[in-house]
Amino acid sequence: MSIELFTAATPNGIKASIALEELEMPYTVHAIDLGSRVQKEDWFLAINPNGRIPAIIDHDNNDFPVFESGAILIYLARKAGRLLGEGADNESRVMQWLMFQMGGLGPMMGQANVFFRYAEEKIPYAIDRYQRESRRLLEVLDRRLGEAEYLAGDYSIADIANWSWARSYEWSGLDIDGLDHLQRWLDTIAARPAVQRGQAVPDSSTTPEEKSKRAEKVVAGARNMLV
Numbered sequence: 001m002s003i004e005l006f007t008a009a010t011p012n013g014i015k016a017s018i019a020l021e022e023l024e025m026p027y028t029v030h031a032i033d034l035g036s037r038v039q040k041e042d043w044f045l046a047i048n049p050n051g052r053i054p055a056i057i058d059h060d061n062n063d064f065p066v067f068e069s070g071a072i073l074i075y076l077a078r079k080a081g082r083l084l085g086e087g088a089d090n091e092s093r094v095m096q097w098l099m100f101q102m103g104g105l106g107p108m109m110g111q112a113n114v115f116f117r118y119a120e121e122k123i124p125y126a127i128d129r130y131q132r133e134s135r136r137l138l139e140v141l142d143r144r145l146g147e148a149e150y151l152a153g154d155y156s157i158a159d160i161a162n163w164s165w166a167r168s169y170e171w172s173g174l175d176i177d178g179l180d181h182l183q184r185w186l187d188t189i190a191a192r193p194a195v196q197r198g199q200a201v202p203d204s205s206t207t208p209e210e211k212s213k214r215a216e217k218v219v220a221g222a223r224n225m226l227v
């Protein structure tokens, strides 16, 4: 028995697979085709009432379901006793940077993607608003990473959560010019073997052709999802 992961190749999805890889937990993957709206089917809503990925079922814990990527990261880190910060203050630092991602970077970059990348109608005010706010949040990360190697001091689920979004800044139409600490941290985390395994779940397209085919599919799927 193990963890069953319901996911897709998105920033929120890879947080869960990266954490599972880092924590060396056995898991099975159930790829959800977001463009076909599988996540809105009744069987899936019984696992995640919000109809989004990722979600997990812990078959070692009475088939306990967990939704919301931040809650999944905390659940897994607590179960393994790792990546959560040691002691109350360090755990609080991890939570602060995790909440920063869940309430800030993820939603803002997500909306930048919608208006910049997916919406057929281009609304300059909305694109500008979400891109500027996303860039501001990346600058907050950069400043913090100028003082500490990782967001909460030691490598933690807060890095996994923020990295999973920050790495895709180009997809949101952003640049990270001048954010050298952020670039250093992006590269350091990208080099971790567990991160490389986790970010390839459930999609492992690597050639430029595969990547561009996947990008087209993501845009078409997102348009279908946003109706």
Ligand SMILES: N[C@@H](CCC(=O)N[C@@H](CS)C(=O)NCC(=O)O)C(=O)O
Pocket: 010, 011, 012, 013, 034, 039, 051, 052, 053, 054, 067, 068, 069, 070, 225
């Ligand atoms: N706050 C949620 C957000 C999850 C989320 O937005 N997932 C996206 C993919 S990154 C999704 O499932 N979208 C499908 C849809 O909106 O129907 C979390 O962090 O788990």
